[in-house]
Amino acid sequence: MxxxxxxxxxxxxxxxxxxxxxxxxxxxxxxxxxxxxxxxxxxxxxxxxxxxxxxxxxxxxxxxxxxxxxxxxxxxxxxxxxxxxxxxxxxxxxxxxxxxxxxxxxxxxxxxxxxxxxxxxxxxxxxxxxxxxxxxxxxxLKLPLKSTPTRFFLSHDIDIVYGAILEDGNNVIRKGRFDLFFKMLFNLAIARPEWLNMDKIMALESEYDCKSIFFWIVNKGRINSREENADYTFHSRPIQRHFDAVARQGFENGLHKSISSESFREELTKFGNAAYANRYHFLKFRLPDAWHDVESGGLKLDASLGFSAEMGFRNSYGLPFNPYDFKERRPFSFVEAPLNVMDRTFFQYKKQTAAEARVDIFDFFERNRNNCVLSVLWHNNFFTDHKFKGYVALYKDILAYISDNKFRTISAREITQHYTISP
Incomplete structure (x- = not known):
């Protein structure tokens, strides 16, 4: 002591x-x-x-x-x-x-x-x-320095599940692959669209002894010309089948707070399960209001604190932490697990190929092999190789890096158990 x-x-x-x-x-x-x-x-x-x-x-x-x-x-x-x-x-x-x-x-x-x-x-x-x-x-204080191997927090934001017929479909048609397009149409008709692929993601991660969390949106539809919530109905049978499969296989589900004006408590009621963790859709939040909203919603973990346009540390820290409540002059009760690496950062904001993104990502990993929980977000639509060419292979490389270096993944519940500040 x-x-x-x-x-x-x-x-x-x-x-x-x-x-x-x-x-x-x-x-x-x-x-x-x-x-x-x-x-x-x-x-x-x-x-x-x-x-x-x-x-x-x-x-x-x-x-x-x-x-x-x-x-x-x-x-x-x-x-x-x-x-x-x-x-x-x-x-x-x-x-x-x-x-x-x-x-x-x-x-x-x-x-x-x-x-x-x-x-x-x-x-x-x-x-x-x-x-x-x-x-x-x-x-x-002349105390020995503590160093622990980095762990990885893997996650998937489920924004779109039916969009493959348009986004991937346009890509394969331009290449003359009408056979692939008709296959997409058939899968859509039998309620198995290409991006409703949680089973494939879990199977892939299990090959490398990794686990992840899936964040789901409970509100559907476009808000304006720039912003849209889910393209799926959360309580529909196909979505709930995959939602339940995630929990059965030992993975985690969380709330992907929509951009609608509803409160956390209203969306958690729609969620219908005891949501443990949240990530804001589009990473759309402002501090400190967002942290007060997460606290009032009764959530235990938030995973939103990352830059959309750049990889790295938005708060210059590699570990999860309880944010500080200036109004009450005490820590908030929830833990923030900052986001470090996101597929869209490279594809959408930096306009990089998967090969270019790979160089930057693994350089970042190598620089932070110790004393971090590195949060990696790979959207479900990046697991097809038509529009997002090379990105599923890049995610496999990330899983292989974790496995080959004997790093471990960490769950949302493990994060809160280990990183919640003592009262």
Missing amino acids: ITFHINDSVRAFEAEIRYTLGLWAINQSHEIAFSPFRENSIVVGTQSEAHLRLGLRFPTPGEPATRSPYVQMDGTASDRFDHLTDPLASAFQMVNALQEYDAPEYDELNRYQFKTSYQKRLNNVYDNLVQKCFESISSK
Whole structure:
């Protein structure tokens, strides 16, 4: 047990200090306690004699940029991370993605943009910077550094199941493969469309001893010219047959929060099962409102914190965590498992071939072989090889990488069991 004493110089930020040290304890596999007494305790404060010396104050939303050794509340960051002097406050700011609170501009879907982030400006979106903060704290306290092999959190957002006849169909017709097109028509007629393929995905993953989670949308139809919910009816017999098969085979189902105006509780009622986890459709959310919505919905895990336009760490951290509730000055009860790698990032935003995406993805994996839970999203429609040529083979390569390197996949429930902060 490691005991900390928070002295009077930083007492105003005791809740934030306890929270951040709690994240550090999970990261470094320590048990910690807090004591009102200095004797035999690690002193946290601003004075030079403190064992863990902090800056003048912790940041809070709505205030101007405060003294900070790295990230500031206006979304800027120091160009020199290696001059870090206050790792605790820096970790607190980055892990909670505070640069996104009241951001100056959003994209056409009302989302925070990668192009406005400090990760873009400083070219460090692939870097697990919070890990470096936590290791710096351990080094300052002369504690051994803890390193654990990376694990993988695999997921599939089920947006479209009937679209293959149009998207893949157009592709095969242009190639003169009318035989394939008529096969698609036949499969559609017997309620087995090409992209209703959860059984094939699970069979593939099982070959490599991997498990995943499937996120489903309960609302159907187009919202506007840019945005559409599911093209399927969630409670229809074909969908429910696959939904039930996922659970029977030891995989997981979750809610893919639609872009409709309904609350989580309304959509969870439609879901009809005790949904454990969520990911926002289109990754359409804004902080901090989204985290309050997830909390009020009673969910245990959210898996949305990733950039659509770029791979990497949206909050500069490689592990799941409980976000911080500034209103209550305590951690939210749910765990956020940030999204790191998504197929659409490469195909839609970066316009890369599967071969080009493969180079970037495996470079990212190699840079983060330890101290991460890497979240990989592969949509069900990327498992056919007509429109999305090479992407199913790329996913097989990812599964082989996990297996060959003796990494393991981790479930949503395992994430919450291991990464929920101690009260």
